[in-house]
Amino acid sequence: MSGAKNSIFKKIRMALTQSTPIPFPKSEGSDPVVQPQPEEDIVVTFAEEFTRLQGKFAFCLNEEELQQQLGLLRVQQEWTKVFVPDGPLASLVPDEARTRDIVTCDASITDCEALVARTGTIVLSAKNGGRVTSVYAPVHVCVARASQLVYDLGDALKLLQQRYAGRLPSQISFATGPSRTADIEKTLVTGVHGPKEVYLFLVDDLPSTP
Secondary structure, eight states, X not given: OOHHHHHHHHHHHHHHHHHSOSSOOSOOOOSOSSOOOTTOOHHXXXXXXXXXXXXXXXXXXXXXXXXXXXXXXXXXXTOOOEEOOSSGGGGGSOGGGEESOTTXXXXXXXXXXEEETTTTEEEEXXXXXXXXXXXXXXXXXXXXXXXXXXXXXXXXXXXXXXXXTTOOOSOEEEEOSSOEEOTTTTOOEESSSSOSEEEEEEEOOSOOOO
């Protein structure tokens, strides 16, 4: 691992493990976990914004660490029915814990189109497990790559236009933290119009730099 990448990883891991130990606590908490730094890395920016909005963030150095961390979370949370679309993500969950029933599942797992660092937003489309996978389950687990990070919403839209050459998916959504509303007596309630909890596993796939 290069010195620069090792420094980024240590900054995220130390900040997150101090206030959000792995596996994740059941408390929801809303305080930022990474303090802003001059010229801060885009990964750190996303981690701070995402956790500020009650998202649960984990940085994984590789696929093996992703498998270990996700497995530990599944066991701790006692998820026995996890909905995973067919494809590469299916290997993250053992057959006995997978379900085809989105209605009764404990959690769902998807990938995404992009991550927006400035707002801590996950960009999803109909290509990422269909229209309901990320919103119908009580818990949404998203697996993303560091190379999918962009800084702003405008950058995400440009990325989608380039990726699909003008033929965009039939549905695109911007998920910023768990579903929440304060419509009733200004009391914040989560999980009303979507998942009550959102986990983001970010796998490092960026090339090493000196």
